Every structure is written in C-alpha cells, then in structure tokens.
Amino acid sequence: MSNYNYQTQTLLALAPKLFFIIIVAVIFLKECFGEKPDPMDDSINASREIVEQLIVADSTRNGFRVVYATENSVTKERLEEIRKRPVILDAFKRLKADAPFYWDNMIETDIYDFAEFAIKYDSDPAIRIHNIFIYGYQKVEMYARPNTNIPNCVSFINPNTGQGIQYLSHDDIYYRDRKNNRIYRYWKCYANNSTSSTDERFSHFSESQRIW
Template sequence: MSNFGRKADEFVYVAAAIGPWAFIITIIVIVGLIKGCLPDKTDPMDNSINKAREILEHVMVRDSTDNGFRVVYATKNPVTDERYKEIRSREHIRDGFERLKEEAPAHFGGSLLETDICDFALYAYRFHIDDDICIHNIFVAGVEKMVFYVQPNPNLENCVTRMNYGTEQGNQYLNEQDINIYIPNGGRRYRYWKCRFLLQVSDTDERFSHFTADEKLH
C-alpha cells in the first residue's frame, strides 16, 4: 500500500472513532488531498486571481450619413491581462467587427437614422463573433440621430436642447441585459445616459430631452 493510502486509512479510522462530524471533516480533507495530487489543467495564461471584465472595443456602426450606433464590446467573463491581450489579438474578432460595420446598414435598408436601437440590438446580439466576448452597451451615434434626444420636452421645464458630444448626456443607449433574444421583439427598454432616476428609462423611444440645465454635466 502506498504512503498516501495508509494516511487516508488512518484518517478514516480516527474519524470513525471520534464521531460523524469528524468523519465529514475527514472526507473533506481526503478530497482536498486527492485534488492536490491531480494535475492542474488551467492554462497558465488564466491562472491568476487578478481578473476583471475588460472593454474590448467601441465599434462604430454607421451608414453613409455617419448615423448609427456605437457598440461597446467587452470580455464575457473576468480575464487576466494576458488573456485580454490574447483575445484582442484574434484576427477573426477584428474581421467580425468589420463585417458588422458593413452588413448592419445593408440589413436595415442602407440607412440607420430611423432604425430603432432595440431592433438594431437584436440584430447585433445575434451577430456572433466570438464566444469570449459580448456586447456591453449600445449607444446611438451620429449628429442627426443623437439630436433626437435633446428635442424640447414640453413636460420638463428648462430642459437642455443641445447635445454635448463630449459627455453624451441624455443620449439613448442600452445595457447588455436590456435585450432578450429569446422573445420576438427582444423586449423594449430605452435608457438615457446620465439622466436622473425617474427619467433615465422608458418603454418607448422618447425623442426629446430627459434632463434639465441644472442637471447638466460639465
């Protein structure tokens, strides 16, 4: 019998003599010993406690008038710095981003100015590029399209009616949880960037301002 086997038997005999709780603890110890003897199959590139989800790319999907959407891709899971660099280096991911830029406008008839962000999100979520990445956010992009969301709001006194393209406050966007690809229309939830709680989400595409001059970011 090997030395490891003799030690395991000794643990079992002692645990049986002491009682059931000690026996359970002993089983846990034995399992730990066995796991310690098994080879670690973790890729060295992933073997670190220092992991985080990382933003991969801001992909500008626009039509011939420069209107459309900014799609923010991130790693699907927390990754090490080494794995992040490896993912960024994958040529097929770069090719996928270029395909999305080219194919999305054509899918929506050549113009994205009037394309609903939820309809676009359904298309983009189903546009598979790589299993290790996912869409983190989608923002409306383009001067004409972003201006929709700083139109006068008759129900909001002193609302801002000029888009700040630096902060993008009030611009329409989606989070990664806002679209459900398993239902026909994906669900309908529209968000407005950096607006106060009661005005930051709507069930319809509200093409007007959602913040006041007092709430404006500087």
C-alpha cells in the same frame, strides 16, 4: 473492556488524524494529476473588461456604438488574447460592413431593431454585447429637441459625457422581449425621464441636471 469497545475507542481517537491525512492526500493528488490552469488565466487580478467599442455607422457617420465586454472575469493577458482572435475580428468587420447595407439610413434605425441584427454576429462565447448607444451628430441631436414637460430642458448634448443619449443595457439586448416589451433608456437621466416605452426623440434632462 471488551475487544469491540477497545476497537471503537481506538478508531475514535485516530479519526481526527485519519481525516487530516485524507485531506492532505486529496490535495496532493489534485496537485499532481488535476487539470492545471492556463498560466494566462492563473491570477487573482481578474475582472470583467471592455473588449471593444465598435462604431457601426452609415455613410453620414450616424448609427450605433456597440460596447463588447468579456462574459467572465479575465486577466489582462487573456483580454489581449481575446482581442486578437480572428473569429471576433472577422465578426466585427462583417457587422460594420453589413449593417449600413441593410439600413441605408441608420439615422432612423430603431435601436432595438439594430440590437436584433447585431446579436446575429456574436461569434465567441468569451464576449457579449454590454451596451448599445446611439452614435452620430444627427442621430444624437434628435435627443436634444425641446421637451415641454421639462422646464429649461437642454438644447444640446455634451459629447464628452453623452448624457441624454439613448442606449440599451445587456439585459435589454439579450433577455427582454425585443418586439413587444421595449424599454428605451437615456444615459445619465433621472427618475421617469431615464426610460420610456417608445422611442422619445426629445430631451430627457434639464440644464440643472447636466453633469458636464
């Protein structure tokens, strides 16, 4: 057997062992010199979490409920740290103070116009607006008005379920053309009554569809 063939066979025989040794060495070096995760984030028990449900309302207590969630999955410990960040708390405070000044009467304020205003107060990439819901007795009652297209339509909205109130999704807020392509959504309503292209201020479900 030639010397060349002998060396080739030897390398082929050793290849699996060499591959294993290289993998072990890489893992060892990563453990020794790689960036260590913050212990606060080092857990398999992580998920996207609600950070705050911020009520932004005028003097009549009508306006919007802004639901903020974490952008990524986080541990409970990281969630509590995020909730205490001064930059986030300050942004919440300013939004609550500035919106009623900007709109003296938030009963008539369009939810998309409010969304356009609210995202200007995004202060930390760790959180984003998850939903915006209308808020307040008078504002909610506009979506319990008679709808001649729905037999036995509801005449009141249960505050415990919020069924029928108007809201926006995360994608509506951040990715939709908020000026020219508006889709208004109605919480826990169905089929064609779950959305509209204009702000339809009447009931969007019947008593038989009520979820209580």
